[in-house]
Amino acid sequence: MTQAPDANLLEVEDLWVKFPTRSGIFDAVRGISFSLGRERLGIVGESGSGKSMTGRAILRLIRPPGRVTAKRIDLEGQNLMDLSERQMRAVRGQRISMIMQDPKFSLNPVMRVGEQISEAYRLHADTSKAEARRKSLEMLEAVKIRDPELVFTLFPHEVSGGMGQRIMIAMMMIPDPKILIADEPTSALDVSVQMQVLEIMDNLVQDRGMGLIFISHDLNLVSAFCDRVLIMYAGRVVETCRADRLHEATHPYTRGLLNSLPRLDAPVDRLEVLKRDPQWRDEHSISGQT
Amino acid sequence: MTIEPRPPEGLRNWLLSDTPTSRNHARMAALYQSWLSFRGNQMAMFGLGILVVLVLVAAFAPLLAPHDPFAQDLMARLKPPGTPGFVLGSDSLGRDILSRLIYGARITLYIVTLVAIVAPVVGLFVGTVAGYAGGWVDVVLMRITDIFLAFPRLVLALAFVAALGAGIENAVLAISLTAWPPYARIARAETLTMRNSDFIHAVRLQGAGPLRIIIRHIWPLCISSLVVRVTLDMAGIILAAAGLGFLGLGAQPPTPEWGAMISEGRRFILDHWWVATMPGLAIFTVSLAFNLLGDGLRDVLDPKEGSQ
Numbered sequence: 001m002t003q004a005p006d007a008n009l010l011e012v013e014d015l016w017v018k019f020p021t022r023s024g025i026f027d028a029v030r031g032i033s034f035s036l037g038r039e040r041l042g043i044v045g046e047s048g049s050g051k052s053m054t055g056r057a058i059l060r061l062i063r064p065p066g067r068v069t070a071k072r073i074d075l076e077g078q079n080l081m082d083l084s085e086r087q088m089r090a091v092r093g094q095r096i097s098m099i100m101q102d103p104k105f106s107l108n109p110v111m112r113v114g115e116q117i118s119e120a121y122r123l124h125a126d127t128s129k130a131e132a133r134r135k136s137l138e139m140l141e142a143v144k145i146r147d148p149e150l151v152f153t154l155f156p157h158e159v160s161g162g163m164g165q166r167i168m169i170a171m172m173m174i175p176d177p178k179i180l181i182a183d184e185p186t187s188a189l190d191v192s193v194q195m196q197v198l199e200i201m202d203n204l205v206q207d208r209g210m211g212l213i214f215i216s217h218d219l220n221l222v223s224a225f226c227d228r229v230l231i232m233y234a235g236r237v238v239e240t241c242r243a244d245r246l247h248e249a250t251h252p253y254t255r256g257l258l259n260s261l262p263r264l265d266a267p268v269d270r271l272e273v274l275k276r277d278p279q280w281r282d283e284h285s286i287s288g289q290t
Numbered sequence: 291m292t293i294e295p296r297p298p299e300g301l302r303n304w305l306l307s308d309t310p311t312s313r314n315h316a317r318m319a320a321l322y323q324s325w326l327s328f329r330g331n332q333m334a335m336f337g338l339g340i341l342v343v344l345v346l347v348a349a350f351a352p353l354l355a356p357h358d359p360f361a362q363d364l365m366a367r368l369k370p371p372g373t374p375g376f377v378l379g380s381d382s383l384g385r386d387i388l389s390r391l392i393y394g395a396r397i398t399l400y401i402v403t404l405v406a407i408v409a410p411v412v413g414l415f416v417g418t419v420a421g422y423a424g425g426w427v428d429v430v431l432m433r434i435t436d437i438f439l440a441f442p443r444l445v446l447a448l449a450f451v452a453a454l455g456a457g458i459e460n461a462v463l464a465i466s467l468t469a470w471p472p473y474a475r476i477a478r479a480e481t482l483t484m485r486n487s488d489f490i491h492a493v494r495l496q497g498a499g500p501l502r503i504i505i506r507h508i509w510p511l512c513i514s515s516l517v518v519r520v521t522l523d524m525a526g527i528i529l530a531a532a533g534l535g536f537l538g539l540g541a542q543p544p545t546p547e548w549g550a551m552i553s554e555g556r557r558f559i560l561d562h563w564w565v566a567t568m569p570g571l572a573i574f575t576v577s578l579a580f581n582l583l584g585d586g587l588r589d590v591l592d593p594k595e596g597s598q
Contacts, residue, residue: 059495062423063486086499093496105488110510120496153313172496177585 010036010058010213011074011289012229015228017053017235019072028053028066036179036286039204040212041288042226042243044219046257047276050235051215055181058213059096060088063131065072076178078202094124097177099201102188103164114152120285124175143200169201179211186221190230198225219257228288231257236285237281253280304440324590334586348395355389359546368562379564381554387568390546394569397547398402398576401462401531402524409523410516413473418504418512420474421481434479438471443526448528451539458547463577465530469523473516482513518591519585525577532573548573 014104017029025183029050034041043051055069060080073080075095100106108116116134125132127174133152141150156164165185172180182201186194201226206214216222222229223246231239231254239251248257256274310316329335347354356377363384371379420431438446438516450464484490485508493503534540535549543550548569555566 061491061495082548089497089499091497092494093498098492100492106492107508108489108493109560111507119498124503171492175496209560220446227574273420 007035008035008074009076009290011072012058012070012175015054015057015073016069017050017057017062017066018069022265025139027235029057029238030285032230032235032237032285032288034230034234034240035290036213036235037290038209038211039212039228040226040243042214042216042222042229044216044222044229044257045232046217047071049219049232052060052183054232055098055213055215058181059092059098061092063149069246089125092122093172093177094175095177096170096179096181096183097175098183099165099168099172099185099206101184102154103161103168103186106168107164109156111155112152113154113156113167117152117174120171121174135174136170139174140167142173142204142246143167143170144196145170146222153204162197165193165197166172166200169204171198173208175203176208176215177210179213180205181213181215183215185214187216194221200251210273219261223247228290230288235290236281236283238283238286239290240282240286252277297341297399318584328586330404331586331589333582334589337579337582337584337586340575341583343581344395344576345399345534347392348399351392351396355386355392358395359385359387359389360397360544361385368558368565370562371564371568379562380453380567381565382558382562387551387564390551391548391568391572394546394548394551394572395540397458397545398531401458402527403464403466404462405527405531406520406524408462409469410473410520412466413470413475414477414509414512414516416470417474417477417479418481418508421478422485422504422508424485428478429466432552433472435471438468441468444530447530447534448537448539451534456539456542456587458541461531461534464534465527465542468530472523473519476515476519477512480507480515484508484511516589518584518588521580521587524580524584528577528580 012029012035015029016027016031019028029113032050032054034228043054045051053062056062057070058073058080062068062069068081070081071161075091080088080091107113110242114133114136117136118129119134121127121132127135137148137152140151140188145151145163145166151159151163151167156167156184159167164184165188169185180201185201186197189197200210204210212226214222215228223243226243229241229243229246230237231241231249231251239249239254241249246254247258249258253274256272256276259272260274262268262271294512304315305319307315307319307323310319341519356375358498363380365384366373366380367382367384368379369376369384371377371380376386376388378391379384381390412488413527416435420428420435437508446460447464450467452462454460490507498506531540531547532549532552535547535551536553538550538553541547541550543554551569552566552573555562555564555569559566
């Protein structure tokens with residue numbers, strides 16, 4: 001935080017997500033801090049470590065009774081925590097956008113693909129239908145869809161998973177956001193299309209100088225794809241490092257995760273089982289700020 | 291199925307082709323397939339047939355009716371069915387019952403159509419808003435719905451008409467006011483299953499407001515279950531309209547409304563049975579037709595609830 005706020009696109013400090021339950025308050029995210037420049041930031045962790053919650057909390061899309069608190073979530077110097085719900089709607093999509101896991105469920109089944117993309121555009125840009133259509137076709141082309149005119153008129157059940165995810169990317173990128181949050185964007189896809197979709201996303205992000213938060217549980221993918229990685233455990237950031245140095249990570253949890261992956265170059269008879277140390281839970285969160 | 295083997299003919303073959311040549315071709319073929327499965331249901335076809343006849347009769351009433359429905363002829367009052375000039379007999383003022391039935395079809399269709407437009411829209415709005423907003427909005431709206439459901443339908447409609455004044459428009463309004471709660475229930479149930487789905491989240495994180503989400507994204511998904519419900523409710527609407535007419539709170543005389551015609555004939559029911567019976571048969575036939583059609587439509591539109 002020693003830097004000027006405009007150096008980073010996003011500064012998050014002391015973010016908490018709490019869910020009141022009958023047996024007390026459950027903390028899904030516990031006081032994490034990180035910053036994001038024009039880079040690709042990976043967030044990894046096991047199921048329930050709070051990585052998706054972090055993504056949604058930035059957009060303030062945690063459903064009641066869940067609560068988000070933070071010292072600040074600065075988007076280009078503007079604290080999102082101070083905005084009203086109405087002002088927040090102008091942020092969502094237009095400045096921060098999010099790609100979700102499964103395109104099968106994240107596209108409205110009864111609306112044509114083209115309508116959904118144009119609507120995403122018209123929500124933020126005050127343009128005519130024809131203009132939105134032209135822009136949508138352009139965007140479909142940008143995500144390497146061969147016959148945009150045809151795909152524009154299809155329903156979501158008529159497209160494949162990989163194509164669906166590219167449509168999602170088109171839909172989320174069309175208002176030209178500054179930050180893209182990708183919440184496991186390739187988990188529901190075949191391995192063969194994963195790289196293709198990632199490449200398309202990567203190109204778009206790089207071309208437009210956006211910041212990308214890439215949420216995943218796939219360590220290899222993250223280390224190959226991102227610039228910097230946050231490793232989360234039980235709602236805290238336990239370690240942060242450069243993605244290409246992930247294999248030199250020191251925290252026992254990260255080591256455990258890495259060791260539980262099979263490796264072709266060093267086969268073992270039995271893979272290690274991750275042993276969780278209760279002490280990790282109580283450690284302080286490491287700041288992911290730069 | 292009632293497809294009789296016929297020599298191959300162009301259009302039919304084109305529609306049943308396994309290898310559609312264009313997107314429109316495939317769509318037409320799919321439509322034709324569901325038409326065929328609907329046609330397999332003979333009772334539904336019977337219902338549809340009656341309704342088509344009803345619509346045609348209503349549309350061409352002036353051409354079909356042998357007499358003016360309002361023309362009185364006190365010399366020819368209470369003539370039995372079959373009397374020359376009065377196929378279905380005449381009523382106490384000497385008006386031709388057949389002509390009045392034919393003109394009455396217009397009124398029946400008018401009421402049914404209006405109610406079928408107003409009630410589902412109101413119910414859809416209340417139900418989706420309650421389901422999507424949740425919290426106290428949901429509680430308030432659904433308790434109001436429960437209150438409306440707690441009254442017998444006709445009694446509540448009677449109260450509304452009594453307050454608003456008798457007449458067809460007010461009857462439509464009163465029936466609509468009593469008919470929307472079931473639609474609100476259905477729409478709310480549908481909304482609850484959808485409001486946490488990923489595509490609603492996706493629209494939300496694009497920055498769409500609640501009203502936009504409800505109207506653009508939730509309504510289209512509720513329509514299909516509402517349409518089925520509407521066709522099944524049509525018969526009830528007809529009966530409610532006839533009931534109001536019978537009690538003198540719907541269409542006012544001399545309008546040839548079927549319920550009001552029964553009410554007029556009630557006084558002579560023992561000596562001149564046809565005056566009350568003919569409109570009664572008309573009501574019976576049309577509501578039966580709507581029920582049969584609704585059942586058939588449900589089988590086609592909603593396969594998981596089909597009887598087969």
